Amino acid sequence: MTGPGARIDLPDEVAVVNIGLTAFADALRAQACQVQEVDWRIPGGGDPVVVDLLKRVYGDAAVSIDAANREVVHRLDSGVPRLVDVRPLREAVPAIAASGTRSLLHCGPEIGWPDMCDPLRRSARAAVVAAGWAESTTAAQRLLDAGAVALHPAADHDVVVPMATVIGPDDPVFVVEDQESGARAFAPVNQGPGEVAWFGVDSVAAIERLRFLRDVAGPALHRVVELHGPVDVLGLAAQGVQIGDDVHLRTQGTTNLLIRSLLPELAELPDRPRRELAGFLSGNHLFFLNLAMAGAKALTLWAGQVPGSSIVTTMARNGTTFGIRLAGSSRWHLAAAPLIADALYAPGHGPESAAPDIGDSAVLELVGLGGAAAAGSPAVAAFLGGTMRDAAAATELMRQICVGESSRFTLPVLDFGGTPVGVDVRSVVESGVTPRINTGILDAHDGSGQVGAGVAAAPLDCFVSALGALAERVAVQ
Amino acid sequence: MTGPGARIDLPDEVAVVNIGLTAFADALRAQACQVQEVDWRIPGGGDPVVVDLLKRVYGDAAVSIDAANREVVHRLDSGVPRLVDVRPLREAVPAIAASGTRSLLHCGPEIGWPDMCDPLRRSARAAVVAAGWAESTTAAQRLLDAGAVALHPAADHDVVVPMATVIGPDDPVFVVEDQESGARAFAPVNQGPGEVAWFGVDSVAAIERLRFLRDVAGPALHRVVELHGPVDVLGLAAQGVQIGDDVHLRTQGTTNLLIRSLLPELAELPDRPRRELAGFLSGNHLFFLNLAMAGAKALTLWAGQVPGSSIVTTMARNGTTFGIRLAGSSRWHLAAAPLIADALYAPGHGPESAAPDIGDSAVLELVGLGGAAAAGSPAVAAFLGGTMRDAAAATELMRQICVGESSRFTLPVLDFGGTPVGVDVRSVVESGVTPRINTGILDAHDGSGQVGAGVAAAPLDCFVSALGALAERVAVQ
Numbered sequence: 032m033t034g035p036g037a038r039i040d041l042p043d044e045v046a047v048v049n050i051g052l053t054a055f056a057d058a059l060r061a062q063a064c065q066v067q068e069v070d071w072r073i074p075g076g077g078d079p080v081v082v083d084l085l086k087r088v089y090g091d092a093a094v095s096i097d098a099a100n101r102e103v104v105h106r107l108d109s110g111v112p113r114l115v116d117v118r119p120l121r122e123a124v125p126a127i128a129a130s131g132t133r134s135l136l137h138c139g140p141e142i143g144w145p146d147m148c149d150p151l152r153r154s155a156r157a158a159v160v161a162a163g164w165a166e167s168t169t170a171a172q173r174l175l176d177a178g179a180v181a182l183h184p185a186a187d188h189d190v191v192v193p194m195a196t197v198i199g200p201d202d203p204v205f206v207v208e209d210q211e212s213g214a215r216a217f218a219p220v221n222q223g224p225g226e227v228a229w230f231g232v233d234s235v236a237a238i239e240r241l242r243f244l245r246d247v248a249g250p251a252l253h254r255v256v257e258l259h260g261p262v263d264v265l266g267l268a269a270q271g272v273q274i275g276d277d278v279h280l281r282t283q284g285t286t287n288l289l290i291r292s293l294l295p296e297l298a299e300l301p302d303r304p305r306r307e308l309a310g311f312l313s314g315n316h317l318f319f320l321n322l323a324m325a326g327a328k329a330l331t332l333w334a335g336q337v338p339g340s341s342i343v344t345t346m347a348r349n350g351t352t353f354g355i356r357l358a359g360s361s362r363w364h365l366a367a368a369p370l371i372a373d374a375l376y377a378p379g380h381g382p383e384s385a386a387p388d389i390g391d392s393a394v395l396e397l398v399g400l401g402g403a404a405a406a407g408s409p410a411v412a413a414f415l416g417g418t419m420r421d422a423a424a425a426t427e428l429m430r431q432i433c434v435g436e437s438s439r440f441t442l443p444v445l446d447f448g449g450t451p452v453g454v455d456v457r458s459v460v461e462s463g464v465t466p467r468i469n470t471g472i473l474d475a476h477d478g479s480g481q482v483g484a485g486v487a488a489a490p491l492d493c494f495v496s497a498l499g500a501l502a503e504r505v506a507v508q
Numbered sequence: 509m510t511g512p513g514a515r516i517d518l519p520d521e522v523a524v525v526n527i528g529l530t531a532f533a534d535a536l537r538a539q540a541c542q543v544q545e546v547d548w549r550i551p552g553g554g555d556p557v558v559v560d561l562l563k564r565v566y567g568d569a570a571v572s573i574d575a576a577n578r579e580v581v582h583r584l585d586s587g588v589p590r591l592v593d594v595r596p597l598r599e600a601v602p603a604i605a606a607s608g609t610r611s612l613l614h615c616g617p618e619i620g621w622p623d624m625c626d627p628l629r630r631s632a633r634a635a636v637v638a639a640g641w642a643e644s645t646t647a648a649q650r651l652l653d654a655g656a657v658a659l660h661p662a663a664d665h666d667v668v669v670p671m672a673t674v675i676g677p678d679d680p681v682f683v684v685e686d687q688e689s690g691a692r693a694f695a696p697v698n699q700g701p702g703e704v705a706w707f708g709v710d711s712v713a714a715i716e717r718l719r720f721l722r723d724v725a726g727p728a729l730h731r732v733v734e735l736h737g738p739v740d741v742l743g744l745a746a747q748g749v750q751i752g753d754d755v756h757l758r759t760q761g762t763t764n765l766l767i768r769s770l771l772p773e774l775a776e777l778p779d780r781p782r783r784e785l786a787g788f789l790s791g792n793h794l795f796f797l798n799l800a801m802a803g804a805k806a807l808t809l810w811a812g813q814v815p816g817s818s819i820v821t822t823m824a825r826n827g828t829t830f831g832i833r834l835a836g837s838s839r840w841h842l843a844a845a846p847l848i849a850d851a852l853y854a855p856g857h858g859p860e861s862a863a864p865d866i867g868d869s870a871v872l873e874l875v876g877l878g879g880a881a882a883a884g885s886p887a888v889a890a891f892l893g894g895t896m897r898d899a900a901a902a903t904e905l906m907r908q909i910c911v912g913e914s915s916r917f918t919l920p921v922l923d924f925g926g927t928p929v930g931v932d933v934r935s936v937v938e939s940g941v942t943p944r945i946n947t948g949i950l951d952a953h954d955g956s957g958q959v960g961a962g963v964a965a966a967p968l969d970c971f972v973s974a975l976g977a978l979a980e981r982v983a984v985q
Binding site: 273274275283284286287288290291292293294295297298299305306308309310312313316409410412417418419443444446447 | 750751752760761763764765767768769770771772774775776782783785786787789790793886887889894895896920921923924
């Protein structure tokens with residue numbers, strides 16, 4: 032009992048635990064007081080609407096959501112997507128041929144021609160010319176302006192395309208099938224570095240590259256896969272993570288592994304395709320990227336069939352909008368495509384000439400690759416401050432918002448711990464930390480192609496929207 | 509002034525610096541006293557003869573030795589060895605053909621047939637049969653027993669051969685030339701994993717592999733290099749160090765880089781050699797090892813021309829003896845080949861069936877690769893305790909005995925610091941720390957080939973002997 036006049040025993044030493052605002056801790060440290068800081072932030076930034084949404088998806092609802100999430104993570108972690116074929120899009124995805132119209136598939140959420148960003152428009156023009164629907168990019172522009180070419184999101188057909196890729200019915204795609212579920216996903220053959228349409232270039236050389244892929248590389252790769260048999264895509268990616276690939280911004284190690292494993296079948300090809308494909312592969316350290324994306328897409332297709340989960344299974348950008356979908360729902364949640372904040376630019380370029388974040392490749396970040404695997408990649412570290420600690424911090428950010436850990440993608444520098452898997456929209460909104468996406472940067476205006484690379488932070492708005500939709504679905508149950 | 513009765517001001521707190529024996533520090537810590545430990549050991553283990561030698565190569569002599577060492581490290585760090593040709597040994601090294609006798613080159617210091625270890629004898633028998641000098645390994649054994657085949661150290665002809673490799677006049681060798689000095693070094697084409705003579709196997713398949721290398725792979729690689737032009741060997745190795753290769757125990761990343769860069773020329777080969785070479789390369793993740801060794805040898809040949817240095821420029825083992833030479837001297841200093849202490853074995857094998865350390869590949873440890881680059885290699889970490897910290901400790905041990913740092917081999921996990929270069933015999937003897945060599949382990953008795961891999965510690969005796977010779981040379985000057 033303490034009352035007026037009672038003796039109060041004060042301790043000789045005081046140590047403080049400071050939760051939240053750092054300013055309080057700083058003031059105590061200035062007085063030589065020991066402070067243990069806890070990095071706590073007001074959930075949802077303190078917005079009452081958001082806090083209410085969070086309440087609705089935690090509490091009682093959390094039991095079923097957590098159970099669904101465990102199944103989603105299980106699928107993302109245990110599926111075995113294998114490359115089983117390379118064939119023209121119209122054969123792989125019959126709906127494309129059946130539509131009977133001139134159709135192109137583009138990256139990201141649905142978007143009309145007038146709203147597309149410059150690199151995506153250039154890529155579409157190049158695709159129209161390569162498809163033989165127009166003689167020149169000027170003529171292609173007229174067709175597109177007139178609405179004479181249908182533009183669909185690749186995502187509507189289980190196809191994933193990187194950066195500003197646009198593909199037509201005759202373009203070759205990797206066919207990847209998940210051995211566990213039978214889920215099939217597709218991605219075009221990577222166009223390589225340099226003067227190429229997927230970087231938003233519509234030059235003669237860029238169009239010629241599309242024709243080469245269609246007429247030479249596609250049929251040759253079809254034959255190579257036929258001779259070799261199925262390729263375990265993420266088995267290669269797992270090796271890549273051991274050797275400095277994040278398997279998004281850097282795919283060189285995995286590309287090289289794939290090429291060495293396909294060498295006997297490449298040697299069997301007839302003269303012309305063999306020579307031309309060898310030259311192309313030799314100069315394309317990015318070759319594995321699209322294949323990894325198709326593998327990741329097959330996983331998210333299977334995982335996306337689980338209802339009632341709070342985990343993101345689609346994340347894609349078209350250079351104008353950024354969109355996500357949750358497992359168990361076909362509804363897109365959109366926000367403006369962000370600029371890429373942590374970036375390095377080629378000489379003569381900078382943020383002023385950079386297009387916003389673009390492409391379907393962010394699917395990699397949903398399965399434990401890309402930003403989730405940054406910690407193991409010296410190449411990615413260069414874009415994040417230069418040290419491996421900077422790269423590790425990117426992976427730790429992803430860990431804050433993920434519910435699981437990969438058992439196949441392990442990071443030597445983190446004592447062979449798994450990369451984070453399963454982005455939980457609840458954790459994203461609660462913490463305000465959004466997925467980090469390792470990505471290239473395209474020129475915004477003049478078709479000069481890739482001007483840099485870096486790490487994009489996904490915009491928070493679409494996650495808040497997805498949380499709202501989840502809260503509604505939970506309430507209905 | 510303090511005398512009897514004078515007041516002595518004792519400090520309130522005492523902190524202690526403890527140099528050497530840890531037991532003193534432990535006692536103080538038990539009394540809650542702060543102790544800063546310095547890891548100091550008696551130089552040369554306190555042996556008066558060794559301490560006298562150390563005195564003679566430090567002090568006044570150190571000025572000229574240090575100057576010579578700087579030049580040696582400069583050469584080891586700045587030479588640019590390039591693969592310029594692949595051709596039969598007799599053409600690359602005319603002295604072999606000129607000898608007019610049946611000659612084989614073996615790894616390590618000079619050694620007679622009766623003293624060779626079992627794997628080396630098996631490899632020699634396989635080489636004799638492959639050369640067409642005997643119909644069977646039994647007949648080969650008779651020729652070798654009778655002294656009808658001359659056995660020379662590869663090192664006498666600027667050739668480096670890994671593990672238990674033995675080569676004859678018709679076997680193909682990489683010709684590597686240092687662009688800075690013109691120094692030329694040679695290494696045979698790697699035989700690949702499995703049932704192969706360089707692992708001490710003398711089976712029909714092992715002999716067939718030698719014939720394949722001579723008749724198919726050698727001429728095909730000659731053509732590939734002719735078409736491609738020179739290959740910057742250590743430029744590739746530098747990329748390898750960024751992606752988890754120590755470029756000794758693990759060379760997969762660098763092998764894959766090389767294969768992708770040679771892909772267009774491989775595609776140009778005629779049918780049979782193209783197919784057979786493609787199959788061989790696809791299954792050989794060790795292919796770059798021998799090429800890296802030839803590159804390292806070219807550097808040490810140039811560096812070895814500097815007189816008066818205390819830096820080791822030859823380090824080689826034949827499975828019986830371990831030998832080193834210092835820059836500026838042709839004199840070998842020998843010790844018994846050590847067993848490999850830190851090792852992992854294939855199931856059914858263990859230290860009891862392990863042959864001692866063997867091969868010329870330790871030349872890699874002299875130029876900043878292998879043990880010096882262990883810190884960056886998850887694969888090597890597995891042999892050293894399992895964590896990347898264990899691997900980093902191996903590199904740090906090498907740093908204790910090296911005078912310089914590589915500017916081309918940099919380790920991402922050590923903030924892109926250079927690997928240690930220039931093993932100083934003075935530091936080795938003073939500290940008792942000997943070079944760490946990442947290496948394979950062969951079966952000692954029954955020809956079952958590679959049974960494990962690990963990290964060998966070089967024996968101290970040969971370094972003490974080399975230090976003695978250096979002290980003599982310094983005294984004469």
